[in-house]
Amino acid sequence: MIIDHIGMGVADYEASKAFYLKSLEPLGISLVTEIYGWAGFGKENKAEFWIGTGDVVQHPMHIAFLADSREDVDRFYQAAISAGAADNGQPGIRERYHANYYGAFVIDPDGHNIEAVCHKAINQ
Incomplete structure (x- = not known):
């Protein structure tokens, strides 16, 4: 990892928080903290x-979130769509990036392209 954290403004805090709570859960990412009108999501208590x-x-x-498996990418996509995201690319191989690039893309409530990606070969 090369970035410690990233933050972005949202138009509707509660709607975006609900969206990310549901969408990121399949990736093992949860709400870690809320402070001063900001919600921090992460793993292992690190926002x-x-x-x-x-x-x-x-x-x-x-913004692309790393998934541990292709199944997690699939679960992310389904969770995001059910949370109100618009489809921007169903789960699948994106060979133009590399042979094992398995990603899914959705549009969040503010119009951002949110992705989950797994770089592992199918048998890993």
Whole structure:
């Protein structure tokens, strides 16, 4: 990992928090903390992805979350769609990136392209 954390402003804090709670759960990512109008999501009690109010909503951003398996990518996609995301690329191999790039893409409530990706070969 090369980035310690990332934060972005959202238009509707509660709607975005609900979206990310549901969408990131299949990846093992949960709400770690809330402070000063910001929600920090992460693993192992370390908030790495932050959303909050009070900042300009950047458009569009592309954020990719690392998945442990292709099944987790599939679960992320289904959870995000059921949380209200728009489809931006169903789960599958993206050979233009590399032979084992398995990703899914959705559009979040603020129009951001959110991805889950697994780089492992199918038998790993």
